[in-house]
Amino acid sequence: xxxxxxxxxxxxxxxxxxxxxxxxxxxxxxxxxxxxxxxxxxxxxxxxxxxxxxxxxxxxxxxxxxxxxxxxxxxxxxxxxxxxxxxxxxxxxxxxxxxxxxxxxxxxxxxxxxxxxxxxxxxxxxxxxxxxxxxxxxxxxxxxxxxxxxxxxxxxxxxxxxxxxxxxxxxxxxxxxxxxxxxxxxxxxxxxxxxxxxxxxxxxxxxxxxxxxxxxxxxxxxxxxxxxxxxxxxxxxxxxxxxxxxxxxxxxxxxxxxxxxx
Amino acid sequence: xxxxxxxxxxxxxxxxxxxxxxxxxxxxxxxxxxxxxxxxxxxxxxxxxxxxxxxxxxxxxxxxxxxxxxxxxxxxxxxxxxxxxxxxxxxxxxxxxxxxxxxxxxxxxxxxxxxxxxxxxxxxxxxxxxxxxxxxxxxxxxxxxxxxxxxxxxxxxxxxxxxxxxxxxxxxxxxxxxxxxxxxxxxxxxxxxxxxxxxxxxxxxxxxxxxxxxxxxxxxxxxxxxxxxxxxxxxxxxxxxxxxxxxxxxxxxxxxxxxxxx
Numbered sequence: 001x002x003x004x005x006x007x008x009x010x011x012x013x014x015x016x017x018x019x020x021x022x023x024x025x026x027x028x029x030x031x032x033x034x035x036x037x038x039x040x041x042x043x044x045x046x047x048x049x050x051x052x053x054x055x056x057x058x059x060x061x062x063x064x065x066x067x068x069x070x071x072x073x074x075x076x077x078x079x080x081x082x083x084x085x086x087x088x089x090x091x092x093x094x095x096x097x098x099x100x101x102x103x104x105x106x107x108x109x110x111x112x113x114x115x116x117x118x119x120x121x122x123x124x125x126x127x128x129x130x131x132x133x134x135x136x137x138x139x140x141x142x143x144x145x146x147x148x149x150x151x152x153x154x155x156x157x158x159x160x161x162x163x164x165x166x167x168x169x170x171x172x173x174x175x176x177x178x179x180x181x182x183x184x185x186x187x188x189x190x191x192x193x194x195x196x197x198x199x200x201x202x203x204x205x206x207x208x209x210x211x212x213x214x215x216x217x218x219x220x221x222x223x224x225x226x227x228x229x230x231x232x233x234x235x236x237x238x239x240x241x242x243x244x245x246x247x248x249x250x251x252x253x254x255x256x257x258x259x260x261x262x
Numbered sequence: 263x264x265x266x267x268x269x270x271x272x273x274x275x276x277x278x279x280x281x282x283x284x285x286x287x288x289x290x291x292x293x294x295x296x297x298x299x300x301x302x303x304x305x306x307x308x309x310x311x312x313x314x315x316x317x318x319x320x321x322x323x324x325x326x327x328x329x330x331x332x333x334x335x336x337x338x339x340x341x342x343x344x345x346x347x348x349x350x351x352x353x354x355x356x357x358x359x360x361x362x363x364x365x366x367x368x369x370x371x372x373x374x375x376x377x378x379x380x381x382x383x384x385x386x387x388x389x390x391x392x393x394x395x396x397x398x399x400x401x402x403x404x405x406x407x408x409x410x411x412x413x414x415x416x417x418x419x420x421x422x423x424x425x426x427x428x429x430x431x432x433x434x435x436x437x438x439x440x441x442x443x444x445x446x447x448x449x450x451x452x453x454x455x456x457x458x459x460x461x462x463x464x465x466x467x468x469x470x471x472x473x474x475x476x477x478x479x480x481x482x483x484x485x486x487x488x489x490x491x492x493x494x495x496x497x498x499x500x501x502x503x504x505x506x507x508x509x510x511x512x513x514x515x516x517x518x519x520x521x522x523x524x
């Protein structure tokens with residue numbers, strides 16, 4: 001496992017792990033684990049390092065997500081998962097916002113406790129096939145009709161890799177609504193600083209003693225570095241699809257000029 | 263008809279008219295003419311002014327579009343319509359581009375003469391209900407897989423007004439693909455300068471003797487002014503939905519600080 005000999009690594013006490021593209025590739029078939037990743041999680045835990053999954057997964061509740069990961073052989077619990085939906089619920093309650101949800105049907109239960117009557121904001125998640133023209137237009141009409149439109153996006157990813165290829169992520173639809181309504185969305189989830197801070201709090205390790213591992217140069221590597229963490233980009237997931245310019249950014253991303261291969 | 267007494271108006275020899283939101287409001291029901299608009303077209307023609315419809319309509323061929331307008335009582339012909347699809351076909355042929363079409367099914371016949379095998383670009387129109395996740399993802403995968411992705415968008419409108427309310431326009435989906443692929447689309451149609459220049463050539467009147475009339479402050483008013491034309495924004499169509507900031511822009515748009523009411 002290249003890189004663990006580096007001096008700074010001795011100070012590392014905890015890891016934040018992205019999931020899709022790092023531990024497994026998602027897919028309509030439920031997805032498939034990436035070779036060696038379940039063993040890697042076991043070894044990380046056996047080494048005494050603290051571990052927290054830091055994901056922008058918004059196609060399932062954390063409980064269902066963990067159930068799926070455990071079925072693939074990953075030894076993880078709900079408490080070890082930091083995800084956007086619970087963070088969004090905290091934000092909605094703090095600000096007395098009542099959301100119209102444009103999210104995957106399987107994520108809706110995460111918002112069970114939230115008042116959704118007479119919406120005064122729109123919450124956007126990775127709705128995938130639920131991103132129909134009618135659904136996006138409904139969200140648009142609600143926003144354009146608000147005196148001060150509030151759009152909360154669960155992540156801003158461009159795309160992710162599934163077992164059958166690349167898939168458009170929530171960020172593309174966020175941009176569509178931002179442009180149509182001439183507004184700027186508030187992003188909950190990676191790369192938002194507050195989201196990484198929550199993940200570090202749940203990890204129980206300060207930024208300078210934690211490392212973020214992910215396949216997205218912006219959401220994972222860039223976001224973590226803005227919180228003062230080191231970050232590594234794996235060569236799995238969408239990495240192999242990165243454009244040249246992204247590949248160059250990777251080198252910046254990993255300040256030690258190397259990527260991490262599982 | 264306020265405004266025609268202005269001194270400059272005496273020099274006007276031709277009008278470019280936007281259609282949706284100016285002559286009629288489109289809709290699943292075929293749409294409905296705006297009160298007085300058919301009569302206005304008759305009076306413009308009777309006055310000896312030249313007339314050309316300058317539209318970003320991409321949900322039907324020009325022939326079907328004109329058939330619909332004539333059925334609503336508008337005395338117009340195909341030759342009097344400047345639309346994006348024919349302009350896009352010229353561009354595709356000039357550059358030897360083979361498009362993957364993400365457009366409304368009813369527009370496809372406009373591309374009958376174009377080689378669409380082994381696509382090396384994506385042409386995006388107002389596909390409306392055909393903007394499914396699967397269709398947008400297919401266009402995304404083609405673009406991200408190209409060495410130099412070429413995205414040609416038939417307009418960049420944010421939204422338009424139909425009989426049952428506002429609808430997301432092609433511009434929102436253009437932004438989604440631009441963001442996902444980290445590229446910039448080439449816009450054919452309003453507000454592209456070359457598109458207004460084609461419309462003026464078909465009108466047969468120089469820019470300084472022509473006036474553009476539309477309901478979109480960017481695509482109609484802004485685009486025309488960049489070609490040295492005067493432009494008027496009607497108070498029909500999406501105008502009534504304009505945000506305060508847009509309303510302020512309108513005043514700039516119509517340099518004489520007045521809007522035109524049909």
